[in-house]
Amino acid sequence: MTQASHPGVSLGQVETRRVVLFTEDDPLVLESGERLAPVEVAYETYGERNADGSNAVFICHALTGDANAAGHHGNPDRPGWWDNIIGPGRPVDTDRFFVVCPNLLGGCQGTTGPSSIDPATGRPYGLRFPLFSIADLVTVHRALAAHLEVPRPLAVMGGSLGGMQALQWALDHPDDLGAALIIASSARLTAQNIAFNEVARRAIVTDPEFRDGEYHEHGQPKYGLSLARMIAHITYLSEEAMRAKFGRRFQDSPVARRGFDIDFQVESYLAHQGESFLNRFDALSYLYLTRCMDYFDPFADEADAVRRLHECRARFLLVSFDTDWRFDTRHSKQILRVLQAAHRQVSFREISSAWGHDSFLLEIPEYHRTIHGFLHQLANGNGQQNGVIHR
């Protein structure tokens, strides 16, 4: 591709709306058979819906995201988590697309989750909140799409856990999306991925302040939740990126102060990440959403997955980043292999970037050009070449 990058502009101020999508009379029926109600969803939309809702791009967020994908809530210096990719003239062009981003089921930024009030007790659900699956996240997304009169989004897209939702949507409702953009994602966590998730959860549940999930009157299990975030951040950056960003440099002094306090810059970075997380994320949501990822395995019965995907008219874009060691390119190639076995239209691109898993959140020109090109070809209806694979 040769077109220039698409910096575009930011959306400016936006706001989160809320809607109750499932009620006692019409509860959310989970994949497990359990029922949950009410389910309220916080979401944002950007751009204008066209007459039949066919210009909708549905954004699925990653583990700790929220509905504020783009624009800001009053402070332009604190834009949404994917503001660099969504906006007028940006790769997800709000001059052309109607962009929808909800907070996930089980989350903690406005959508019903384990720290929401359980109507049966008047107290937060805690660990009584039902375990849910990626398919359940998609069920709620589709209820929101229906509410917004979007019967078939042009595209469903997301990075990491977000990409899992796009893949599940294509598997469960193969006719009900135009394309799935699956970025830095996976169809199956490895033992090492699960190990990191498990250590993070242990940090949370063994913090005495977790109180078996009944911490709401006392405050979060701050040490455990910070540790979970610090562990995760090690896996989000490549070794090379950490080397370039921090190396062995010291924080407040050109030489080592030598002690157990924060001394190396990388320690200060992790401490900051751990601490700032406490203000915006909930410990129970962390448990539920990581566990949801662990159990995700849509190709466990691969023949069945191939059969289901065979019916799917959607196009697929797979993107991986060469230094991502949380979900390395092999994860994307596994998805590619199954989609090809089902004779789907797949574009696959491994992007070179120093920044590891975090890359999917960054403004990397080749990556943004790829997203822009794919979405605009899709909207122009001229992206029908089969199996174009860029490596």
Add this chain to the structure above:
Amino acid sequence: MTQASHPGVSLGQVETRRVVLFTEDDPLVLESGERLAPVEVAYETYGERNADGSNAVFICHALTGDANAAGHHGNPDRPGWWDNIIGPGRPVDTDRFFVVCPNLLGGCQGTTGPSSIDPATGRPYGLRFPLFSIADLVTVHRALAAHLEVPRPLAVMGGSLGGMQALQWALDHPDDLGAALIIASSARLTAQNIAFNEVARRAIVTDPEFRDGEYHEHGQPKYGLSLARMIAHITYLSEEAMRAKFGRRFQDSPVARRGFDIDFQVESYLAHQGESFLNRFDALSYLYLTRCMDYFDPFADEADAVRRLHECRARFLLVSFDTDWRFDTRHSKQILRVLQAAHRQVSFREISSAWGHDSFLLEIPEYHRTIHGFLHQLANGNGQQNGVIHR
């Protein structure tokens, strides 16, 4: 090399001895200038010392090792941590060599460390124990060697933190060793290495049971110390090894039980590693020894290191393992580069092994043949070829 592997036999029952090497009248003077006394050292020896002690092989253990490197303490099923490499007919052949292995300064298996009694207070040192360096570990090792009438060991060897001590010995006392065997080690932790150490330490110190290091009357900070060990174990195994060993298999059932209890086999493995660690390792030792590794940077002034190594008559063997991502081959190559700049005799070997950092503890035929060949050539005095590099 074409010779067969050397399985040899186990030493059988052995015992740990103890000796006070530094006293109030003759204290250990640390690199920082601080003084410490008494310093008692627990150690084991295997094989017979020859007349001038020139057949000694000095073993430096890694982060959580102890003096029981080989043989057993009554239960043959629980041999020492390096029993597969040390013994009659084994690569470190006790029919030929006098093998010495002490517990490290700062450790918790008989050598003075932060949970030892401070004679000034009659209570454990806790965080009043002085911070020490790899050079200080070597100072204590050399005092033990002198006590055992070993003025110049034939070889000093160790894996991981153990290799750092061998390198430091060569830098600080270039005439006082015949060879340094530096295995799966590093001359400089990366930002990512430090990050993992720091998260492990945070897990310990933020456990309320840590009590600012005054936990001795109450028991260890068990949750924090277990977490530290779980995090470390993720880095000891390669991703591939975890995949082969556990994959996504479940623990007690062919299918997922779906919940927050241990379900995947890899979770059970980590929980076991975390729990069993509590019975054998001390939380304060973990803090001190990891911090000692973070600050190790003997090539910070590289010109000075080259100058010092230029005086060194020792031979060097560097071994790395191709799937070790804690200290990957680049760490060994950095040491190689500096040794070559100093025109030292270096053999370097990258061994192929699926098992990651743990490989240095395993019986891998090519690895054991390399150690055997190097030590026996050294002892035969016919290992004088310069700069033989195997890749």
